Amino acid sequence: MNIVVGVTGGIAAYKTVHLVRLLIKAGHEVTVVPTEDALRFVGLPTWESISRNAVTTSVHDDVAKVRHVALGQAADLVVVAPATANTIAKMAAGLADDLLGTTLLATTAPVAIAPAMHTEMWRHPATRANVETLRGRGVAILGPADGELTGGDAGPGRMLEPEQIFATALGLLRPRDLADVRVAVSAGGTREPLDPVRFLGNRSSGRQGAALAVAAAERGADVTLVTAHIEEEVLAEAVQHPSIRIVRSDTAAELGAAMRDAAADADVVVMAAAVADYRPAEVADGKLTKESGRLRSIELVENDDIVAGLAASRMPGQTIIAFAAETPRDEADLLDRARRKRERKGVDLLVVNEVGWQQGFEAAENAVQVIGEGGAVIATAAGSKRDVADGIWDAVISARR
Numbered sequence: 074m075n076i077v078v079g080v081t082g083g084i085a086a087y088k089t090v091h092l093v094r095l096l097i098k099a100g101h102e103v104t105v106v107p108t109e110d111a112l113r114f115v116g117l118p119t120w121e122s123i124s125r126n127a128v129t130t131s132v133h134d135d136v137a138k139v140r141h142v143a144l145g146q147a148a149d150l151v152v153v154a155p156a157t158a159n160t161i162a163k164m165a166a167g168l169a170d171d172l173l174g175t176t177l178l179a180t181t182a183p184v185a186i187a188p189a190m191h192t193e194m195w196r197h198p199a200t201r202a203n204v205e206t207l208r209g210r211g212v213a214i215l216g217p218a219d220g221e222l223t224g225g226d227a228g229p230g231r232m233l234e235p236e237q238i239f240a241t242a243l244g245l246l247r248p249r250d251l252a253d254v255r256v257a258v259s260a261g262g263t264r265e266p267l268d269p270v271r272f273l274g275n276r277s278s279g280r281q282g283a284a285l286a287v288a289a290a291e292r293g294a295d296v297t298l299v300t301a302h303i304e305e306e307v308l309a310e311a312v313q314h315p316s317i318r319i320v321r322s323d324t325a326a327e328l329g330a331a332m333r334d335a336a337a338d339a340d341v342v343v344m345a346a347a348v349a350d351y352r353p354a355e356v357a358d359g360k361l362t363k364e365s366g367r368l369r370s371i372e373l374v375e376n377d378d379i380v381a382g383l384a385a386s387r388m389p390g391q392t393i394i395a396f397a398a399e400t401p402r403d404e405a406d407l408l409d410r411a412r413r414k415r416e417r418k419g420v421d422l423l424v425v426n427e428v429g430w431q432q433g434f435e436a437a438e439n440a441v442q443v444i445g446e447g448g449a450v451i452a453t454a455a456g457s458k459r460d461v462a463d464g465i466w467d468a469v470i471s472a473r474r
């Protein structure tokens with residue numbers, strides 16, 4: 074891929090050296106376009122040697138090749154990192170007084186920016202408005218992160234780490250084969266309260282569900298992500314994605330209500346959340362004590378099966394996907410359980426994986442099979458939860474055809 078990396082005048086420019094290195098190591102052709110100001114932080118020889126390409130800042134260099142528009146026209150992706158408040162303002166206004174400005178105006182490729190500035194500047198209404206303008210034009214805003222800044226102060230304004238920029242920016246190059254598809258995904262594990270301090274929960278981390286939401290959004294879908302309990306860190310990418318709306322819930326009843334809402338205008342419904350089958354019959358107002366004896370045994374009542382309900386009332390053309398985490402005796406038992414569960418729930422697709430004490434939960438890796446019409450295994454996917462998410466979406470797309 075032809076990737077233009079715009080570098081503007083912020084101290085975070087030194088981190089962009091590593092970003093360029095990552096892109097080169099991944100086999101991309103990289104042209105660095107710094108602003109004059111950026112060169113005060115990292116010099117031209119560094120950019121040329123790291124990118125292995127000539128570097129200029131001015132529209133008056135290399136005029137014979139019409140470089141001021143050629144770079145943008147040839148680009149498959151443009152990443153501006155760091156993007157200062159000044160550059161963001163120039164982009165919003167469409168100014169083109171240097172090579173980076175003309176390149177940005179001449180390109181039709183996806184554009185991502187990684188803002189870096191002091192918190193006050195990031196929060197200034199002018200910057201807020203400029204960022205919203207860019208977002209409205211489809212520019213991906215990567216970060217900024219919340220953390221330590223150069224003045225010794227801290228807050229939002231820190232440029233994302235090069236690895237994050239690398240992964241998210243390249244994500245923009247994925248096929249947009251879910252464009253105009255509305256998706257509702259649930260993720261995480263529900264918590265059923267016993268009293269103000271205790272709950273019945275499960276080990277679901279929500280990683281696979283969050284990865285499904287991010288993968289769908291990057292492929293062009295409009296996503297509602299309904300979360301049960303989930304670590305903030307697992308949601309970090311989803312929170313930043315402009316096409317993901319996050320609705321938070323806690324109990325199975327809340328998750329059910331939120332999913333029914335989201336499903337009302339969704340083309341695809343994915344129930345990746347681990348939902349408690351039962352909840353305590355009574356929730357105590359005060360903390361239950363040992364003395365009360367009420368913790369010795371807990372009466373449970375059954376929760377509604379959310380996905381079965383969604384499947385039973387599905388709209389024409391809507392695709393419903395359930396998940397199953399099983400501890401089978403063997404492969405045949407795994408498939409047998411999955412097929413029966415798919416029938417019982419009345420869903421279109423069932424994604425099954427094997428779990429155990431050391432397997433499946435909280436891990437970064439996963440391996441699944443997708444069961445479709447007639448109980449056939451229509452796809453398998455393994456690898457990072459992101460890879461698995463993409464494999465599941467491939468299967469969903471082919472099943473919907």
Ligand code: CTP
Nearest residue numbers: 344346348349350376377378379380395396397
């Ligand atoms: N699910 C749901 N509502 C529930 C329980 C589960 O929507 N009350 C969904 C999960 O989100 C998942 C699928 O159903 O997509 C499978 O959940 P699982 O707990 O494996 O199904 P059960 O019917 O409870 O089967 P088992 O007896 O094996 O636990």
